[in-house]
Amino acid sequence: MKVNFTDNRLKEKIYQGQRISSEEASALYAWDLHDLALAADMRRKVVFPKEEVGFILDRIINFTNVCEAGCAFCAFHAKADRVEPFELGLDEIFDRIESLIKAGGTQVMLQGGLHPHYTLDTYVELVCNVKKRFPEIYLHSFSPAELIHASRKSSVTLDEVVSCLKNAGLDSVPGASDLLVDRIRKIASPNKLTVNEWVCAMEALHRGGLNSSATMTYGMGETDREEIEHLAVIRDLQDRTGMIRAFIPWSFSPSRTRMSHIPPATGIRYLKIVAIARIFLDNIVHIQAGWLTEGLKPAQIALSMGATDMGGVLTEELVVKATGIETHTTRDELIDIIKNAGKIPVQRDSEYQVIQRFQ
Numbered sequence: 463m464k465v466n467f468t469d470n471r472l473k474e475k476i477y478q479g480q481r482i483s484s485e486e487a488s489a490l491y492a493w494d495l496h497d498l499a500l501a502a503d504m505r506r507k508v509v510f511p512k513e514e515v516g517f518i519l520d521r522i523i524n525f526t527n528v529c530e531a532g533c534a535f536c537a538f539h540a541k542a543d544r545v546e547p548f549e550l551g552l553d554e555i556f557d558r559i560e561s562l563i564k565a566g567g568t569q570v571m572l573q574g575g576l577h578p579h580y581t582l583d584t585y586v587e588l589v590c591n592v593k594k595r596f597p598e599i600y601l602h603s604f605s606p607a608e609l610i611h612a613s614r615k616s617s618v619t620l621d622e623v624v625s626c627l628k629n630a631g632l633d634s635v636p637g638a639s640d641l642l643v644d645r646i647r648k649i650a651s652p653n654k655l656t657v658n659e660w661v662c663a664m665e666a667l668h669r670g671g672l673n674s675s676a677t678m679t680y681g682m683g684e685t686d687r688e689e690i691e692h693l694a695v696i697r698d699l700q701d702r703t704g705m706i707r708a709f710i711p712w713s714f715s716p717s718r719t720r721m722s723h724i725p726p727a728t729g730i731r732y733l734k735i736v737a738i739a740r741i742f743l744d745n746i747v748h749i750q751a752g753w754l755t756e757g758l759k760p761a762q763i764a765l766s767m768g769a770t771d772m773g774g775v776l777t778e779e780l781v782v783k784a785t786g787i788e789t790h791t792t793r794d795e796l797i798d799i800i801k802n803a804g805k806i807p808v809q810r811d812s813e814y815q816v817i818q819r820f821q
């Protein structure tokens with residue numbers, strides 16, 4: 463692509479470390495991928511100058527797929543007829559956590575559907591029981607949608623939900639953001655939560671002292687501009703609270719969902735989004751390379767385009783698996799992948815503190 467005057471001005475702004483506007487971010491989609499990679503890596507060095515790439519030994523435990531939201535973009539919920547309805551008992555959850563601890567894991571992500579019979583007490587009891595049995599485990603669990611569900615079912619405020627869960631032992635919450643564009647949410651997840659509800663849940667979390675991540679599921683028929691709209695909601699929130707530890711983009715997996723007519727996003731799109739997010743989200747330190755949906759090779763390339771972390775080893779994940787995608791990895795494979803990308807692998811904890819370096 464020929465570099466024009468506007469691109470040169472934008473390039474200058476990016477290389478000077480200045481914040482870019484939504485309009486400028488939209489223009490980055492037209493950039494040559496190589497230029498974008500160099501600019502994103504330069505901006506990565508501003509927020510995270512180390513050449514280390516982290517990963518965490520964790521386990522997602524999807525404890526139920528019974529869900530009253532029935533989102534069109536989800537193949538996991540029971541009504542999608544892809545996975546039999548299930549609810550894990552406490553013993554089954556404990557068994558999974560025990561095997562994680564034996565493997566040296568430190569973090570558990572409990573996530574489930576919006577079960578019609580679950581109230582705030584259900585979530586609080588779950589957290590209390592897990593923390594009583596495994597006080598050493600960091601619970602990075604639930605989602606903004608589950609917080610809103612608990613608040614509705616128990617007729618309490620979001621602040622009360624956060625306070626009860628925190629007192630029970632919840633440590634932080636994944637920011638499960640899907641796509642923060644109401645036009646798309648009306649099609650993909652009309653019964654889940656609106657953009658405004660997502661923001662309210664995240665503000666309540668942060669106000670209550672619980673950190674979070676933020677994510678992005680792109681490729682649901684949105685425009686470039688709408689993807690930037692998503693990033694802008696997250697950047698504005700982070701300006702106000704400063705409690706988002708990481709941003710994780712991944713593409714929508716359409717197979718086996720009611721939106722299967724949408725073609726899957728390409729690898730190039732993934733890399734562009736990682737790079738644009740790195741440049742635009744100047745107030746979030748870590749961008750995770752989403753190997754689970756994209757595959758390990760694109761995720762490895764993302765490490766030179768602004769990503770600083772490979773996320774979790776994720777020894778059990780059913781939501782993406784329900785769409786037919788089965789990517790697995792191990793600690794040793796992640797270490798190799800990171801080293802081959804010219805970086806230093808680091809096993810980290812949930813607060814991004816180093817547990818072990820592999821040099």
Ligand code: SF4
Pocket residue numbers: 529530531532533536537538539574575576607651654
């Ligand atoms: S995405 Fe979440 S809220 Fe929507 S149907 Fe699936 S499990 Fe339920």
